[in-house]
Amino acid sequence: MVAFDIDRKFGGEESDDVEDVELLKRKINRLTKEVKRLKSELEYWKGEVNKLTNPPLIEATLLDVLPDGRAVVKSSAGPVLVVEVSSRVPKELLKPGISVAVNQRGSTVVDVLKGLEDPYVKAMEVVERPKTRYSDVGGLKQQLEEVREVVELPLKNPEMFKEIGIEPLKGVLLYGPPGCGKTLIARAVAGEVGATFIRVVGSELVNKFIGEGARIVREVFNMARKKAPSIIFIDEIDAIAAKRIEMGTSGEREVQRTLMQLLAELDGFDPLSGVAVIAATNRLDILDPAILRPGRFDRIIYIPPPDKKGRLEILQIHTRNMRMADDVDLEKIAEMTEGATGADLKAIVTEAGYNALRNKRKYVTMEDFLAAVDKVMRKRAGASYRLSPREGAPIQIHTM
Structure with a gap:
């Protein structure tokens, strides 16, 4: 009887020890997982601190790569710089004209910015199609047909022009008194044609910084080419396309630079295949003759008050x-x-x-x-x- 009680006592102590060991193992596993989570969180916050303390990078355009491996870049801040190239940047990606990130402290190219688009230009793209349709345009049947021939037909049926052997017209200029339907026609085209629609107001292209207006024009047309078929609508084009004068203020000269870039984009070396241009103005009489010649705005359509x-x-x-x-x-x-x-x-x-x-x-x-x-x-x-x-x-x- 006494021996049975002793065996039961020692056997009970051994069972308790096993339970304690299992409990400790579970605690160790839980603490191990907690340590792993805390280490991961610590690494995250270290990365965030590094992001906050690291100096910002400068966006620049790569102009050329020198024989010694250095790069010539034009900084977005203005000057042209000769900088080193980080060993982490693949040399095959370095091509003139691309956007790169330059470190401020060492003036070194540290990354290649692929597919970079100016957010100011990107905002000009009309993502949500207007609900205006051709049936919403009244009293302008003939004018609307002419616009559709220039804009809609080449975008929807480019093969027809190849078969005939002619190049489609590049642009159409709508002029007439205010309130007669110039912008309405552009909205109707945007609503009907399944193409990227980019709306620009002439005054948006006028900038106080030298060369900025011309750059925006260039970026707009580059984006239109990338997203072809596309339509560029320039409202109030007289803001940048007025007749040029020999003498003027620095602001007027900057507007003229913007106009010259627009002329180059409309009839330059880079083709406008898949891109149509619509412009509107109330003042045809003040426009520069260079923008009215064939090859730029091939159709000049008067939008009259309705009969x-x-x-x-x-x-x-x-x-x-x-x-x-x-x-x-x-x-x-x-x-x-x-x-x-x-x-x-x-x-x-x-x-x-x-x-x-x-x-x-x-x-x-x-x-x-x-x-x-x-x-x-x-x-x-x-x-x-x-x-x-x-x-x-x-x-x-x-x-x-």
Whole structure:
């Protein structure tokens, strides 16, 4: 009896020791994993500290590689430098014209920047297609067909031009009074044609730094070539393409440099295959003759104010989703609005809708339209008008 109790006692102690050993092993495994995680976290934070303490790199353009292995680069800050090349950079990647990263402290090329695009130029690409379609353009059927021949046809069917043996036209220039549909046509082309659409405003190409405007023009056309088929739309091109003068300020000379780069891109050594250019201006009379010659803008299309038929088409487009009373006569409104542009007609439709809202109605009446015509046309002409109740036509009372 006593021996049995002793065996049970010692046997119980041995079981407890085994459990303690297993528990310690589990703790060691857990602590080992924790140490590994903490070491990984420590390495991460060391890397972050190095990133914060390392000096920034300078983006530069590689101009040439010298026989001794050094490189000639043009820094984005301005000067041309002769620098060393890090042994980590593969020599076969060093080709003139590429972008490289230069270390500030040692002035050494430490990396090759592949596929680098100027974010300012990249932002000009219209990623989301406009919802405007050709059916949204009224009164400009002939002009729209001419634009489609120059822009859409070469991009969608380039093989047709190869079969005939001619080169497609490079660009089209739209000119005319403000509000007549120049930008609307460009938006319609962007919405219909499945091509990269790059929108540039002429004033965006004017920069206070010497050579910066020309560089932006060059980058825009390079991006268009890379993403061909593509369309470049230059709005208000007269901001950079005005007639050149012999004497002028440094700012005017910089605008002229930008213009010369644009001329070189339109009709230079680098082909514009798969790239179409649309430009718009209100002032054709001040443009430089060099940009108007064939080979640059081959089609110069006048966008006139709409005639009566065109005004009716525009009114029908803008009122197709509008709830109107039976007394609304769009043909009569088109007749009353002689001289109005497409923008004026859109403003008239919008103003008529506001008149209905002011009167707490969910539909628009002819009276709302007459009041809108009176307001918009008076503002446009700079004169006061009143509407004849018998004829419904605007009658001028006095000029401003």
